[in-house]
Amino acid sequence: METTNGVDKVVTKKNGFHKGPMELYLVRISPACRAVWLYVIQNEIPHLLIDVDFSKGPKQLPPVFRNQPHQEVPLLVDGEIIVFEAQAILRYLSMKYTASAGFGLSLQTQMLCESVISWSFGELLRSVGYLYVFPQFLEGYSFSPESANEVVVEKGLRQVTTHLEILENNYLEKSKYLTGSKVTVADTCAASVLVLLEWTGFSFKMWPKVDSWLTRVKQQMFWDEVHTTHNDFVGELERANLVQR
Structure with a gap:
């Protein structure tokens, strides 16, 4: 466990290199962002929360948004994989990390x-x-x-x-x-x-x-x-x- 700027993050090793947790970009008042965030926490998926302030204009958005045609949240960055829209993010997380936990058995x-x-x-x-x-x-x-x-x-x-x-x-x-x-x-x-x-x-x-x-x-x-x-x-x-x- 490492701590940066007061944020705890889990660091894993892959092929000898450090790989940080996925990044979840969000606006905390947003229903879609809250639903994704809750799923990540409940399933103990290592992640780093990054708050986005759209009021400051597009030039002040995090770098990942600059090359995205859809500048909206929630946005998930997991290594080279970028996923936007809550439904797609939840599906991705359930497929890769939780074996469909929280989606029902049948x-x-x-x-x-x-x-x-x-x-x-x-x-x-x-x-x-x-x-x-x-x-x-x-x-x-x-x-x-x-x-x-x-x-x-x-x-x-x-x-x-x-x-x-x-x-x-x-x-x-x-x-x-x-x-x-x-x-x-x-x-x-x-x-x-x-x-x-x-x-x-x-x-x-x-x-x-x-x-x-x-x-x-x-x-x-x-x-x-x-x-x-x-x-x-x-x-x-x-x-x-x-x-x-």
Whole structure:
């Protein structure tokens, strides 16, 4: 174990050369980044976290981004292999390092897990994040004039409730988790998106199965550690009286 700038990292030897851990580039408030980070920690995969600040402009991004056509996070660099998009990163990690740990035992469960992950960071995130939550709090995602922004937010809310109905009456009708009786990466990904609703003080009381499921998923080991930035931001919104409880 070596320590550099306060960051612990595992160093292994291959053919007599030192090879450091993979690098995970992330923005900690991002649902997709949090899901990947949680998977890495839970499966004890040696890694180095590198925070990315897009607000400083492309010239200030880490060097690995300069030759990438998709300058986005999460981004994983494992030796000569570069992987972007959370779903692809999770698949890569499960194939190379964990023998599909967290994706279920059967092929049927694994494929359902993959499908839910894709849905979580696609349709669900568009509705929860880009249409409902972000336009209310992040200037870069709001619409002008204000009346147009309100229309977008209302549309987002309608879509959010539709997704919650699907989770309540289909996935969780007879199961504790989205793919069966045990928590999988699918649960982590969907929950990492849904907790964005905490920015608004959203109540899940109309969807009791979803509410209970979300509580169970948040009890996973390392969940609180990975969601520290998210929780701190929610706390700031509450202190500013921007969250209605």
